[in-house]
Amino acid sequence: MTAAKPTILAIDDTPVNLLTLGATLKHDFDLQMATSGEMGLELARQNPPDLILLDIMMPGIDGFETCRRLKAEPALADIPVVFVTALHEQEFELKGLALGAWDYITKPIQVDTARQRIRNLLEHERLRKQVALQRDQLTQELAERQASANQLKLAAGVFTTAREGIVITDTTGTIVDVNDAFSRITGYGRQEVLGQNPRFLRSGLQGKAFYETMWQELLSKGHWYGEIWNRRKSGQVYAEMLTITTVCDESGQAQNYVAVFSDITALKEHETELSHMAHYDVLTGLPNRVLLADRLQQGMLQAERHGRLLAVVFLDLDGFKLVNDRYGHEAGDQLLMAVSRNMKKSLREGDTLARLGGDEFVAVLADLDNTAVSVPMLARLLEAASQPTLFGGLELQVSASMGVTFFPQDTEVEADQLLRQADQAMYQAKLAGKNRFQVFDTQHDSGLRSRHESLERIRQALHANELVLYYQPQVNMRTGTVTGVEALIRWQHPDKGLLPPASFLPLIEDSPLANEVGEWVMATALRQISQWRSQGLRLPVSVNVGARQLQQSNFVTRLSATLAAHPDIQRGDLSIEVLETSALQDLAGVSLVIAQCKDLGVDFALDDFGTGYSSLTYLKRLPVSLLKMDQSFVRDMLVDADDLAILEAVIGLARAFRREVIAEGVETIAHGTRLLEMGCDLAQGYGIARPMPAAAVPDWVAQWRPDPAWVH
Template sequence: MIEQVSQYSRSLIEASLDPLVTISAEGKITDVNTATEQVTGVERAALVGSDFADYFTDPVQAREGYQQVFAKGFVTDYPLAIRHISGKITDVLYNASVYRDDAGKVLGVFAAARDVTERKKAEELVKQVSQYSRSLIEASLDPLVTISAEGKITDVNTATEQVTGVERADLVGSDFADYFTDPVQAREGYQQVFAKGFVTDYPLAIRHISGKITDVLYNASVYRDDAGKVLGVFAAARDVTQRKKAESLIQAASVFTYAREGIMITNAQGIILNVNDAFTRITEYGREEVLGKHPSMLSSMHQGKDFYTSMWSGLAQNGHWEGELCNRLKSGGEYVCSMNIAAVLGIDGEIEHYVGLFSDVTAIKEHQNQLQHMAHFDVLTNLPNRALLSDRLQQAMAQAKRRNQVVAVVYIDLDGFKAINDRYGHNVGDQLLVMLGGAMRSTLREGDTLARIGGDEFVAVLVGLENSMSCVPMLTRLVDAAAETQQLGNLMLQVSASLGVTFYPQSEDIEADQLLRQADQTMYQAKLSGKNRFHLFDVLQDDSIRGHHESLQRIRKALEQHEFVLHYQPKVNMRTGAVVGAEALIRWRHPKRGLLLPDAFLPVIEDDPLAIEVGEWVTDTALAQMEQWSCEGLDLPVSINVGARQLQQGDFVERLKKILAKHSQIKPSTLVLEVLETSALSDMTHMSQVIEKCAEIGVTFALDDFGTGYSSLTYLKQLRVKQLKIDQSFVRDMLYDQDDMAILVGVIGLAAAFKLQAIAEGVETNEHGTALLKLGCELAQGFGIAHPMPAENFPAWATTWRPDATWVELPRWGGVESVEVVSL
């Protein structure tokens, strides 16, 4: 047959690396290719005509295959082994089929062999490896498991059965995560394997059905089929329970040995089993001195039985306790420790040990105590400070209320201390304060308090008094103690003290800070009374002070809400009928009380800074009104009253200049400042300087109510005023009182002698005007001429006013020169 094929086919057959052979129906070789010669070691000539089965290791199997070809017409991958003449065996797989003639008659078999020797070797090796691997897997002490893509266990080894306590049959098909203490963490690790293809040292804990926990580290990777599809996960777990325990022990041992905190381990009965180096360092006890002893050997006895009962109760209930203890050192000293105690349970849940960890916090506590002391005590005198005083005063008030007793609050201010401090320096002053504080404190009882609240001021709180007079002996001792001569080196120093005393309870509810204010106010009364004494609080006087404060507040509110107005009283020449000026007078349009005159509110503010604000408001408002009148064709000098408080300012003139600058249309010479004679004479030097500086800018002065003070020719010479205003008290009774008439004659004469204008106040009748004209005084103001009026009424009045006919007809008095005066 082979001879009949084309040359091309023959070439292909010869080129084939697989052995090819044709066999007759009788089983004889009819043709072969070169590959057959090579695999058998027999030349073609010898092969042709021989029995094909002779070249196989198993001729019977070869013939059986041959019969199958005739029976089925073909065979595929039929396994046989060809023996080379050298003895070498070649494993092959035969594919064979019958071939026929043109009539369909079977002539023989065509067979092609594929050399699978290496493949069989590989398969055998795989088989051997598989068996070996299974043996290894079973022999492995590490739990090994295969898991499907769905997370179901597909196979396990014996170690897995042992670590879970579950047989292989029950494990296979179950959810792998069910056997871990943390199923969520297990599934997360499984997802990581699918995401990355593997995980290494993934920590998990397997729970045995008995409850025992085994710590493991998993190494896992996916496994695939021949197509590369992931079938599941192969995972191997390594038991690290003992390693973790060892690591914990190593760490614990390291902590135990090198910890800065003291560590003490006892048994369940509290007997000391072990201590570390820090324990011996802190307590001063050697290790051998405490082993087998009870921790109570360290007790300082500061903590009582109740303390330890509470501590052991807390340990029993919570398994731990923490707090502070004061313990005794071996040397006898004491230390404060911050202690943490924990109960250690055994497998049976019963307490096996106690572990106590403590730190020496003595230095910290001392520092805290120092800070606490500094927060409540004066650094210099070591007396209670203001904060502690407030607390003790509150306690004293509460105690007095409960016991129906009296508390005295004593405000103490040293007299003359500032002079000593300024002269000898702060060091001497500080030492003196310490000595005086100690001296005064020694006069008080144990329950009383003496506090330093700043500078040379102290406050004493005297408790448990039967009545307010019970404290008088103590007050006397305080005054005497403060006045004692103190020796500092070569210096003999002496001061005194002014004491203000108030009491609790009072008829009305009162707070602690109010008591201090009362005592402070009362102390000033002691100073005003001559110092070196005590003064008891007067409720009526306090009501007056409080009322004064409320009045001040109301007046300030009136200023802010524009409730003040100016009225103007004309100043005239009674002989000529000329309107020569106006006096600006403040009024208060009170929303409830109506229009109030100055006497109703100015005395309240005369010693308060508010007087300055009101005075400057008057100046500014009067100048603004003068500007308006000037625009209406009325140009008049206007006088304003200036109080002592306003004049005492060091920058009075500068402030006045600023106000004048706001009203540049007004000439400063048309503004007259009127001051009381008593105010002007109280500080002649300062007043003279103010008048001179004002004169430089054109502003003039008038002495108001002249004749009511201690007038002196020397004063008139020194004060460069331009006007004297005769007080209305002399004018009012001049017609009936010879003394008043004599004073009037003298004042008018003085004015003429010093070339000053004289203006009479209080002209209420024609007779008053006539008498004044006869004395030579032509300038006047008063109700007989005009009442003070609102600014808007003044221009019309000035236009229509006419003097009394008798005044005009009187002959001019030759004794006194007539001078025009601006009424302030």
């Protein structure tokens, strides 16, 4: 009979990250969800889980109070609690651990590391229970050894065959007996240790205060439990999970001490390896994106606190691709490792050099008096990057282009904005001739953003019919049917050619012109539906509606009038896509608008799902019919386990809430095949078709056939 899987209770009011983790753990654990501390306590009382994942910031009672109440109830007090939170500050971690939590995991979650840490915790708990069971059995047998010869024989059997090491001492701490497992773990034979005090096993890694606290607890409570580092006969240090219990005689006087322990060295080493893999680049050993984000955030806090400057340097190697293509990836890897070593040596001890991937690096230079002092440091970094490297008789050499920005700035800026600023400045250094650095200029950047066409020019484009709609097909990969198209706006500029929406839509986002453009898109899409219908093609069209247009008080009224102008439009011909983040700005109002539009026969889809809050509460309250999984997750799903886990979680959410789900950004047959295996049939992306003019759609629909791998 298959053993029941351990149960994990996740308590989080916005649990998409926990769902991501749960998606990767579902084969090993049963996952329960609670969206508040009160609900979590009730579920825990009804069916106590094996482990609890607990967020801190929640409405009602927060995670700390929830943990305190859990530990106050005898039936729940021993359940391991792990805080999973976006709060990185040490004071919160210390507070959580002081309340009795076993671990503290910060968001964003590193899935592989978190999964192993959870497994380790559950393994620790299993070992503790097993040790406790062995301890209770042995203690009972020793206490009653005068009563029954059979019980003595049973106790001797447990003592001899137990996998855990067992040591029995008298009240002075002198060893009177050990079992075979003790000898196997420590390397000492029974005769070598009889009459000795267990202190000869000490590794020296714990101080005097540690052992004083251990004995105080043993004498006051009658038992002690914890992890300890000891030393084998070979001299090797090892970790053990240890329980010491006082055995009393019939009068209640201490008679012996029984120590039961398990070797957990392999678990501790594996945990250390996973932690390193999660925070450091495998090839160069430099910090990766995750650790860089933490170092940068801490550096910004220190800079503000002490009134100092922080420099963020985005660095890209010049000519690295040529080396890689000409001499192969092994040569490229050797060059990257050598350049990384040289650049790291050129920095100060308190600075950070991280590898983002490929030939991109970021340096964080902390504790600067002013911007001028960074110049020689940047020069050293450039020189280090350009030092030649020998590889199989070849001399490989590259240079570097660097972009630099400083913190703090006149306006409030986040860590990711600093990285984008440095990246933009690096690009300017590339354009200026490479092998140099460029300092980010906030005033110049503002000018760059405003150099696009003015609002008046975009208004002219609207009235001059320069704006056009392209349509990207949406298909059912399993059945091979075309389910609809998404209308995507373009600007057919008379001088610059066809411009993507990113080049002009951001300019009008907060302008009343956004409403005019949005209504033009809606009317144009409806006319196109009618035109296709007259050609014998019924093809539903989805239209993107921005937050500003959606939140107009007369949105539903104007939509109703537009639909009335096209009486041949039927229910289901038009659907509206709204960004998850914009829909949540006015949840109650948007929910009402969606309900009223559904009465008009217009369905809604939640676009870019997974990039915002993705709360169960929002899914419950927003009556959308379709969830669109953001292409940023789909694009890297085949190489990024985290993105794959997010997609699995979103598909599970859609199934649980009886919503359809479609994947954006399907670029290859392999993407579609993997999505079908996960239960996602609907898709769009360059692997199916690029956005096309309306005139090209009918022929494409008539000719398209799904790949055989999808059908079979």
